[in-house]
Amino acid sequence: MPHRGDLGLPGAALVALLLGPLLALLLRRRWRFAVARRQVVMRLALLAAEEATWAEEEAVLAYRPITAATAAGRGPRTPQCAVCYSPTTTRCSRCKAVRYCFGTL
Secondary structure: OOOOOOOOOOHHHHHHHHHHHHHHHHHHHHHHHHHHHHHHHHHHHHHHHHHHHHHHHHHHHHOOOOOHHHHOOOOOOOOEOOOOOOEOOEEOOOOOOOEEOHHHO
16 A cells, blocks of 8 residues: 555656756756857857958068168069069968068078
């Protein structure tokens, strides 16, 4: 004969029925926080990439080799090699700002 508060279930099943929904709610909450954190990280990574691109563009625009012509106020009409100051069209593959000619390699 069952006791007054007994539901007729074993103790482990009763614990599972009580703790199951609680664990589900906790897991759901943690999952939502993880998704929110992932979105914030992706947004910050995108902003950092954009900032790096802008800084690279500014560095390219700001770089000018100092020569006698630029010191006198006359800018070079063609790009010059950073080493021998001869006209060139080749750029550094890393920074894209420094120009060089094949004679300096």
